[in-house]
Amino acid sequence: MKLNDEQREFQSLARLVSERQLAPLAPLADVEDGFDRDAWEVLREHDFVGLAIDEEHGGLGRGVVTGSLIIEELARNHASVALCFLVPYIFAAALADSDDLAARYLPKLASGEALGAFLLTEPGSGSDAASITTRAELNGDSYVVNGTKHFITNGDVADLGLLYARTGGPGGSGISAFVLEMDTPGVTIGRHEQKMGLRGCSLVEVRFENARVPVINLIGQEGTGLRVALTGLDFARVLVASLAVGLAQGALDMALEYAKGREQFGRPVTSNQGLQWLIVDQQMAIAASRELALEAARKVEEHEPDALQYASMAKAFCTDMCMQVTTNAVQIFGGYGYLRDYGVERMMRDAKILQIFEGTNQIQRIAVARSIMGRE
Ligand SMILES: Cc1cc2nc3c(=O)[nH]c(=O)nc-3n(C[C@H](O)[C@H](O)[C@H](O)COP(=O)(O)OP(=O)(O)OC[C@H]3O[C@@H](n4cnc5c(N)ncnc54)[C@H](O)[C@@H]3O)c2cc1C
CATH class of the missing domain: 1.20.140.10 (Butyryl-CoA Dehydrogenase, subunit A, domain 3)
Incomplete structure (x- = not known):
């Protein structure tokens, strides 16, 4: 693909950062097996964490082609931190039609002040995502969430989560999506998994026991999760x-x-x-x-x-x-x-x-x- 000048500049910068700053961190992260905060700080220092988020919300507002060029360079030397780089893209896409949630949460992700996690998978529901059983019951001005998510990358260090839970009947149309503040009472971190690779990220279980998520944190409508x-x-x-x-x-x-x-x-x-x-x-x-x-x-x-x-x-x-x-x-x-x-x-x-x-x-x-x- 023919790249424009700006894309080539991003690519060169990412290559330099990857070789000089990330390569020395990767072996240690592999031994320590947990979120590599030092590598994340390198991404923050160079504004890479806000690349996906639009300028209105404090990011650089660059598209997924530029993101692809950058993630390729990061992954040459440190695949774990490259994985962290993609989370803001998922949040930006999820909140594209939710002005209020975007205004409240995207600036924190754009600055790197907040780290995000994606909470879909459950012990009994992997490929068949439509079969999740974590429930969110409407009660007053909040949803009361109960259930267990597992295999959640950086769930123990994340500040914000994209949570998928069942608000309706069986199947995909019963699932809703929420922005979850990870320090919500009733949200606890369970088992830390020991992994084969990508050991510069953590992998944990996240449990919900009567955790109250405000109605205003519902993304879109019920059933569109x-x-x-x-x-x-x-x-x-x-x-x-x-x-x-x-x-x-x-x-x-x-x-x-x-x-x-x-x-x-x-x-x-x-x-x-x-x-x-x-x-x-x-x-x-x-x-x-x-x-x-x-x-x-x-x-x-x-x-x-x-x-x-x-x-x-x-x-x-x-x-x-x-x-x-x-x-x-x-x-x-x-x-x-x-x-x-x-x-x-x-x-x-x-x-x-x-x-x-x-x-x-x-x-x-x-x-x-x-x-x-x-x-x-
Ligand atoms: C390191 C790591 C990080 C992860 N991070 C996250 C995260 O941050 N957030 C999150 O929500 N999840 C995360 N996951 C979960 C991951 O997305 C799931 O493991 C994956 O979707 C597969 O689900 P499963 O493990 O339950 O396997 P299963 O769905 O049980 O699949 C088992 C096998 O059956 C095959 N299979 C299943 N259905 C079919 C079919 N219809 N046709 C053919 N083959 C089929 C699969 O391909 C696989 O080979 C992570 C997992 C790991 C290991």
Whole structure:
């Protein structure tokens, strides 16, 4: 995709910040396994956290194409903080038609003063999001919420949440969306999960026991919650696609650098055509994925009719590519790649979740099938 001057400037800045400030933080975050606040502060320092939010609410108001370029650069060196970067996009999309909520909450997210979380998944409801059981019962001027959310990224450190709960009967039309202040009485943090990768983010259970959420925090109308969730997820899917491109490029660059200096049989291992072709195949896959991710971002930004199909295609294609490329990057390193010392195994572990969250890649394929073949 041809970039304009401003997009190239954002891209260069993000690359510099990623190399100089985020790369040194990533190994420590992987050991400590929790929200990497230092890396988040780096994003705040460079105004990246407010990129998604419009100027009226204190942000920079840049679209998802610019966001995709930036997240790719961040993910080359620190996939966990790149994931945090996408949350304001989800909030901005969810509150696009809610002037009052946008005015109350977006400025805090734009400045980075508040951190956001997305609370949809439950122990019994993952891919089948329409089956959530957390209930929000209208009582006076608030909804009383009871239930349990799990697998909530940064739920323990977030100030604001996008909460999905059932206000009506079964199925998607019974679900509503709310802005939740995480310090609401009755909201507690449960189990902290131990993860394979993305260990610069935390992952927790969030419990609701008679937590009162004001009626004015309902987004849109009762029953429109799943639509709000899906709008946010389209942005998320496109951005995860670019995150995957960046993570893959970061791993391949490291592997190439290493391989150029590694000698076996009296010559650099890169002089073997077998290894050259392995490297070239990875670079070709990354280059093709980058174009698909940016094209999907452009379609989402310009509200093109097939934007959702492209968001799903990009998410599945780019994250599958990332898993393949990061695994092959470990292979190019040989045994050293299997050690913690070089960081490439961390990138392989980080890659795996990209195929699972924001809708698994099986669910993306269902969405694409419906888009091109219609519903059965
Ligand atoms: C690290 C991490 C971070 C996360 N962050 C968040 C977060 O911040 N907020 C949030 O709400 N959630 C979050 N999640 C949850 C994540 O979105 C879910 O794990 C994901 O949607 C899959 O749900 P599940 O784990 O229940 O798997 P299931 O839905 O139980 O799926 C199990 C398997 O069955 C497959 N499958 C299911 N249905 C079908 C079908 N119809 N056809 C074909 N295959 C199918 C799936 O693809 C998968 O392979 C996170 C999860 C993890 C691990």
